Amino acid sequence: MPSRQPILNVPAVVVGLVAVMAVIEAARSVLSDAANIEILALFAFIPARYDGAADFVLPGGLGAEIWTTVTYALLHGGWLHLAMNAVWLLAFGTPVARRFGTVRFLAFCGVTAIAGAAAHYLSFPGEMVPMVGASAVVSGTMAAAVRFAFTAGGPLAPMGHARMVHGPAASLVEAFREPRVLVFVAVWVGLNLLFGVGISPPGAEGAEVAWQAHMGGFFAGLLLFSLFDPPRPVADASFRF
Numbered sequence: 001m002p003s004r005q006p007i008l009n010v011p012a013v014v015v016g017l018v019a020v021m022a023v024i025e026a027a028r029s030v031l032s033d034a035a036n037i038e039i040l041a042l043f044a045f046i047p048a049r050y051d052g053a054a055d056f057v058l059p060g061g062l063g064a065e066i067w068t069t070v071t072y073a074l075l076h077g078g079w080l081h082l083a084m085n086a087v088w089l090l091a092f093g094t095p096v097a098r099r100f101g102t103v104r105f106l107a108f109c110g111v112t113a114i115a116g117a118a119a120h121y122l123s124f125p126g127e128m129v130p131m132v133g134a135s136a137v138v139s140g141t142m143a144a145a146v147r148f149a150f151t152a153g154g155p156l157a158p159m160g161h162a163r164m165v166h167g168p169a170a171s172l173v174e175a176f177r178e179p180r181v182l183v184f185v186a187v188w189v190g191l192n193l194l195f196g197v198g199i200s201p202p203g204a205e206g207a208e209v210a211w212q213a214h215m216g217g218f219f220a221g222l223l224l225f226s227l228f229d230p231p232r233p234v235a236d237a238s239f240r241f
Contacts, residue, residue, distance in 0.1 A: 010090060011097040013105055018086045021074055021134065025082050028075075044130030045072035047121045057128075069117040070110050075132035085134040092141040099148065100228050108228045112140025112217040119216025131210050136217030142188065143221030144228075146181050147172075169229055172222070188218065 028036055040046075042060050045068050049058050058064065076082040097105040116136020148169040175181050195209040 010094050011102070011105075013102045014090060014093045014097050017093070017109070017134075018089060021076065021082055021086065024074055025076055025079060029079075040075070040130045040132070043068055043071040044075055044132050045069060045117045045120065046130050047124050047127040050121065051126050069114045072117065072130070072132050073109070073113040073134045073137050076134070077132055081133060085138055088138045089134060089141065092138065092145050095149065096141045096144045099230070100144075101230060104228045104230065108140065108144065108221070108224075109137045111224060111228075112137050112220050115140070115220030116210075116213035116217040120210055120213040123212040129208075131213060133210070135210065136213040139188075139214045139218035140221030143218045144225050146184055147175055147222070147225045147229075150175075150178050150180050169225065189215070 028039060031039070038059075041058050042064060046058060049060075049065055049068065060068070076085065093105075096108070100108060113134075113136055116139070117131070119136075120131050150170070170178065170181075176185075192209075192211040192214050195211040195214075
C-alpha cells in the first residue's frame with residue numbers, strides 16, 4: 001500500500017521561517033511599548049541609520065547597519081501583516097525552496113531582503129520611520145518562481161504538477177517571451193504602483209506600504225535567479241541569465 005502524503009507538504013525551511021516570524025511577533029505582542037521601540041531601533045531597517053545624523057539616537061552602530069538589512073524582514077507590523085506575508089511565502093517560497101535547497105534558499109532570501117532595503121533607502125534617504133516585513137523576500141520568491149513555473153512540466157505549465165520544480169529554467173529573455181509571465185509581472189508591478197499612490201491592500205487601510213522594497217526584492221529575485229539555481233543534469237547545465 002503506498003504511503004500517505006502529508007496534507008501540507010511544505011519544505012522545512014519555509015515552515016521554519018514562518019515559525020520564527022510568528023515567535024517574534026508573539027514575543028513582541030507581550031512586551032511593553034518601550035521594549036518594542038528598542039527592538040525596532042535595533043532590528044528594523046531605518047534609512048537614517050546610514051547618514052550619521054542619527055548615531056546618537058539609534059543603537060547598534062556599524063553592526064546594526066549590516067544586520068538590519070536582513071533582520072527587518074523577520075519583524076512585522078501586527079498579526080495581519082505577518083499572516084499576509086506568511087500565506088504568500090508558503091505559496092511561492094515552497095516551490096523555490098524545493099528547487100534551491102535549504103542553504104541556497106536562505107541565501108536567496110537574504111539577498112532579496114538586502115535588495116529591498118537598498119531600494120527603500122534610495123527612495124527615503126535620511127528617513128527615521130522604520131521599515132519591517134518580509135514582503136521584499138516574498139516578492140523575490142514570486143520572481144524566482146516565474147523563471148521555472150511556466151516551463152514545460154513546471155508547476156504552472158499545461159500538464160504540469162505542483163511538485164515538478166526541478167526541470168530546466170527559462171532564461172530571462174525566454175521568460176519574457178512567455179505571455180503568462182508578462183501578465184504576471186505587469187499585474188504585480190501595477191499593484192505596487194497602486195500602493196505607491198496610496199491605495200492600501202485589504203486589511204491594511206491607512207498603512208504606508210513599502211512598495212519600493214517590494215520592487216527591489218522582486219527584480220533582485222528575477223535577475224539573480226541563476227546565481228542560486230542548483231546545477232541541472234548535463235543536458236540542462238548551460239548557464240542562463
